[in-house]
Amino acid sequence: KAGVTQTPRYLIKTRGQQVTLSCSPISGHRSVSWYQQTPGQGLQFLFEYFSETQRNKGNFPGRFSGRQFSNSRSEMNVSTLELGDSALYLCATKTNPGGNTGELFFGEGSRLTVL
Amino acid sequence: SQQGEEDPQALSIQEGENATMNCSYKTSINNLQWYRQNSGRGLVHLILIRSNEREKHSGRLRVTLDTSKKSSSLLITASRAADTASYFCATDPDRGSTLGRLYFGRGTQLTVWP
Numbered sequence: 330k331a332g333v334t335q336t337p338r339y340l341i342k343t344r345g346q347q348v349t350l351s352c353s354p355i356s357g358h359r360s361v362s363w364y365q366q367t368p369g370q371g372l373q374f375l376f377e378y379f380s381e382t383q384r385n386k387g388n389f390p391g392r393f394s395g396r397q398f399s400n401s402r403s404e405m406n407v408s409t410l411e412l413g414d415s416a417l418y419l420c421a422t423k424t425n426p427g428g429n430t431g432e433l434f435f436g437e438g439s440r441l442t443v444l
Numbered sequence: 445s446q447q448g449e450e451d452p453q454a455l456s457i458q459e460g461e462n463a464t465m466n467c468s469y470k471t472s473i474n475n476l477q478w479y480r481q482n483s484g485r486g487l488v489h490l491i492l493i494r495s496n497e498r499e500k501h502s503g504r505l506r507v508t509l510d511t512s513k514k515s516s517s518l519l520i521t522a523s524r525a526a527d528t529a530s531y532f533c534a535t536d537p538d539r540g541s542t543l544g545r546l547y548f549g550r551g552t553q554l555t556v557w558p
Contacts, residue, residue, distance in 0.1 A: 333486070372532070372548035385545050419486060431514065432477065433534075433546060435486035 331355065335436035336420050343444050347408040350439045352420030354401050358434065359424065361403040365396060366417040378403055415443045448533045448549035456555045463520040465552040467533030474536045476509055477546065478518050481530045523556045
């Protein structure tokens with residue numbers, strides 16, 4: 330069974346640009362979460378999607394958005410990039426969002442550098 | 445903050461020694477999980493312990509949970525150089541919500557020297 334696939338793995342952008350990151354979950358996993366990881370703040374929750382609906386949102390500005398498609402694939406977008414958006418963006422999936430949160434399966438991440 | 449906090453921040457040991465990492469958290473939980481991350485890579489789930497469990501084993505891993513002290517420990521026995529990585533605890537808070545979200549600590553950087 331293929332794992333969680335994130336693309337692109339690395340990208341460099343300049344301030345003011347926008348970026349779109351993609352996440353393909355493990356087959357059968359319908360819940361997709363996104364986390365931002367930086368040395369200063371650690372792992373911060375961005376949002377979670379299930380059935381093409383955002384179910385949970387972290388404390389990030391509106392420049393950070395996401396969506397989920399009918400095949401459970403998800404994208405996140407960051408507009409008007411700032412230097413502080415440089416981070417490893419991690420996608421995590423699981424079978425469903427209900428009940429207690431069980432094991433999350435993470436992708437390898439997308440390393441974003443903003444110059 | 446609901447995030448867990450790992451202690452120590454960094455741990456350096458020789459191969460064959462045991463490594464113990466601790467995690468403290470603030471809210472009541474459904475479960476607590478430990479993850480491992482090799483440098484710049486994704487996180488890998490190691491073990492999950494539920495709030496009604498006190499100890500759990502998986503291979504060379506032993507996890508304990510003390511809900512009265514809101515703390516957990518991860519023990520890696522007979523460590524190997526390949527265990528070098530960052531280790532994170534993550535809590536699933538008991539908020540009565542069906543939404544899934546984990547709160548991660550800052551991690552312990554473990555270095556195992558050959």
